Amino acid sequence: MLDLKTFIEESQKTKLEMYEDNNQIVLEIELKEDNPYIRKKRLYIDKSSGVATKMEIEDNNKNTKIHILYTEVKINTLS
Numbered sequence: 001m002l003d004l005k006t007f008i009e010e011s012q013k014t015k016l017e018m019y020e021d022n023n024q025i026v027l028e029i030e031l032k033e034d035n036p037y038i039r040k041k042r043l044y045i046d047k048s049s050g051v052a053t054k055m056e057i058e059d060n061n062k063n064t065k066i067h068i069l070y071t072e073v074k075i076n077t078l079s
Helices: 004-013
Strands: 016-021 024-030 040-046 052-058 064-069
Touching: 004 024, 004 040, 004 052
Parallel strands: none
Antiparallel strands: 016 024, 024 040, 040 052, 052 064
């Protein structure tokens, strides 16, 4: 629910908004589930490196309920 893999899976099932904010690319999805505590998710990606920097999750009242800072993201590559 709070990891990058789940965000990607959810973004494939719903409309994905994308915009720029302070040198970051923001991917935003609005969930249609009946959970009042998780309505929107935003994933921030550093524009120059392409690495995720943070995720924010809002409730129905537009209050940020969860704020995750990614200090180290490693991407597996095939050798």
